[in-house]
Amino acid sequence: KAGVTQTPRYLIKTRGQQVTLSCSPISGHRSVSWYQQTPGQGLQFLFEYFSETQRNKGNFPGRFSGRQFSNSRSEMNVSTLELGDSALYLCASSHGHLYEQYFGPGTRLTVT
Amino acid sequence: AQTVTQSQPEMSVQEAETVTLSCTYDTSESDYYLFWYKQPPSRQMILVIRQEAYKQQNATENRFSVNFQKAAKSFSLKISDSQLGDAAMYFCAYRSAGWTNAGKSTFGDGTTLTVKP
Numbered sequence: 587k588a589g590v591t592q593t594p595r596y597l598i599k600t601r602g603q604q605v606t607l608s609c610s611p612i613s614g615h616r617s618v619s620w621y622q623q624t625p626g627q628g629l630q631f632l633f634e635y636f637s638e639t640q641r642n643k644g645n646f647p648g649r650f651s652g653r654q655f656s657n658s659r660s661e662m663n664v665s666t667l668e669l670g671d672s673a674l675y676l677c678a679s680s681h682g683h684l685y686e687q688y689f690g691p692g693t694r695l696t697v698t
Numbered sequence: 699a700q701t702v703t704q705s706q707p708e709m710s711v712q713e714a715e716t717v718t719l720s721c722t723y724d725t726s727e728s729d730y731y732l733f734w735y736k737q738p739p740s741r742q743m744i745l746v747i748r749q750e751a752y753k754q755q756n757a758t759e760n761r762f763s764v765n766f767q768k769a770a771k772s773f774s775l776k777i778s779d780s781q782l783g784d785a786a787m788y789f790c791a792y793r794s795a796g797w798t799n800a801g802k803s804t805f806g807d808g809t810t811l812t813v814k815p
Contacts, residue, residue, distance in 0.1 A: 619801045634801025641800050689743035
């Protein structure tokens with residue numbers, strides 16, 4: 587089985603712009619979660635989608651949003667980028683909340 | 699809210715030796731899952747081992763085993779016969795078994811493991 591894939595792998599944006607990141611889960615996985623990883627804050631949960639519904643959300647401002655499509659692929663969007671949004675964004679998929687999460691390689695976002 | 703604490707920011711071990719990474723967590727829940735993930739310099743997070751809180755038996759995966767002490771809320775990872783490829787950052791993670799925190803894992807700050815040849 588193919589693993590979790592994320593595109594793009596690297597991204598450079600300017601403050602004030604918006605960005606969309608994509609995640610394709612492992613085939614058959616219906617749950618997709620997003621995490622932000624920074625040296626200062628560590629790994630922080632952004633949100634989780636299951637069968638196209640956001641089931642859980644972390645403590646991030648409304649500039650961070652996401653969605654999930656019928657094929658379980660997910661996108662997250664960050665609007666009005668700030669320097670502090672520079673991070674590695676990780677996507678993880680699983681069969682459901684009782685199962686372990688498998689992570690993608692991440693998207694490295696740099697905001698200048 | 700659940701918290702996960704890894705008190706060892708860095709650890710080192712000689713190749714072929716054994717090392718134990720510590721993790722403690724705080725929760726009021728009785729049903730949950732605990733995980734150890736490995737993140738090598740390539741940055742791909744890899745699942746190492748999983749433990750269900752309702753199971754008393756400690757999980758084992760080849761050279762990796764855990765010491766799960768539910769009452770003490772402790773979940774340490776033992777790596778036996780350490781190999782150069784084990785060098786990575788290791789994260790301890792907690793995940794609730796309930797729907798309330800579905801899809802959310804809470805991670806510790808990580809332990810950087812160096813393996814010396």
